[in-house]
Amino acid sequence: MKTNPGRFFEDYRLGEVIRHAVPRTVSGGERALYHALYPARGALYSSDEFARGCGLPASPIDDLAAFHLVFGKSVPDISLNAVANLGYAEGRWLAPVWPGDTLSAASEVIGLKQNSNGKSGVVWVRTTGTNQHGRKVLEYVRWVMVRRRTPADDAPDPVVPKLADAVAPGDLVLPEGLHFRDYDNVAAGEPHLWGDYAIGEVIDHVDGVTIEEAEHMLATRLWQNTAKVHFDATNRADGKRLIYGGHVISLARALSFNGLANAQMIAALNGGAHANPCFAGDTVRAWSEVLDKAETSEPSVGAIRLRLVAVRQGSEPFVLRTAEGKYAPEVLLELDYWALLPR
Structure with a gap:
């Protein structure tokens, strides 16, 4: 074979x-x-x-x-x-x-x-x-x-790795030479700097984008992602192709420009979950919550820890989970990451 x-x-x-x-x-x-x-x-x-x-x-x-x-x-x-x-x-x-x-x-x-x-x-x-x-x-x-x-009752001894809740600020790696000493806010698109964000602040990114079948199929092929659920419509009983999770991540990150235009680089991914399936025709919106802030080794560069949430149409504003603690059905993505922005 x-x-x-x-x-x-x-x-x-x-x-x-x-x-x-x-x-x-x-x-x-x-x-x-x-x-x-x-x-x-x-x-x-x-x-x-x-x-x-x-x-x-x-x-x-x-x-x-x-x-x-x-x-x-x-x-x-x-x-x-x-x-x-x-x-x-x-x-x-x-x-x-x-x-x-x-x-x-x-x-x-x-x-x-x-x-x-x-x-x-x-x-x-x-x-x-x-x-x-x-x-x-x-x-x-x-x-x-x-x-x-083949289904089986016998199982290997379970080994579940212990993973950090978040990447420590001291473990963030800045690209060699990066600084924001002469930062051009006008060219970047927004005036908001590191000091303008407060821990606990929630930002509605306002805009929405409807996902088209052709776009996510192109993305799946571009990244050479061969997972069957993303490109083979016969792989699921409902005949739908599941939107590649990375497509939702990038779409939400792009939408976050409105409110976080100066969060120029992602430095770390602390955690994330694809909460519910996404399909072509869904309209995706996003909001962010500021979880933490930290200084870096370069005085002109600050780090901000963000929770980025992508939701589909029909979502209630800023609702992540139900009263039972489960993800709300309209939530598509929760992503916890560190970004670098000017101080």
Whole structure:
């Protein structure tokens, strides 16, 4: 048999390192397509001149575009037979990705736990993306519910990794040379700096975008995401293609420009969950809550910890969970991350 049906839960071994196939050389086309798919307007990722004014040699590839590229590499080995992608933790962007860089990815299995029904189990992996020089550009943990090939009562001893609630501010990595000493608020699009945000503040990002079938299909193919639920309409009983979670992440992040235009770079991913399925035709809106603030090693750069929530039409304002503690049915995404912005 020469074709690959993908891994099932019983195919994973604790501690194994999986090198993912097909390195990808990044070009300026990635940026153009990313900005075509989402209303992405961050100045640092749009303008070489703006980026140079912030101490960088040029505009890097958008941080989430780099994330999607690395994530897509891992799909054939980690989540081809997934029931659901359950969450993220301990994510850090370690170096900018530039046009011309070639990205590769590998994942280490750090946890396994079979579900009580014997039909599936949860796999935890730590995925690392590296460039052509062997330098790590990002790393993150995710956990996925994966089908068993054959249901079974016997299960491996469960190992659930202990993960940090958040990346510590001291562990945030600033790109070499980054500063906001001569920051151009007019070019960036908003006047609000680090000191203008208060912990506990909630920001309604106002705008909404309706997801079209063609857009999310293009995104799935762009990032070489081969998960069947995203491109094969016969994979689900309802005949619908599930919107790739990364598409919702990028859409919500782009919408957050209105109110957080100066949150230029994502430095860390503390946690996240795809709360409810998203389908073509849904109109996505977003709001953010300021969870924390911190100084960094560069006096002109501040860090802000944000909860980004994406919701579909019909959502009540700023409602995340029901009275029972479950995600409200209109909530699509909860993402907890650190961003860098001028002080």
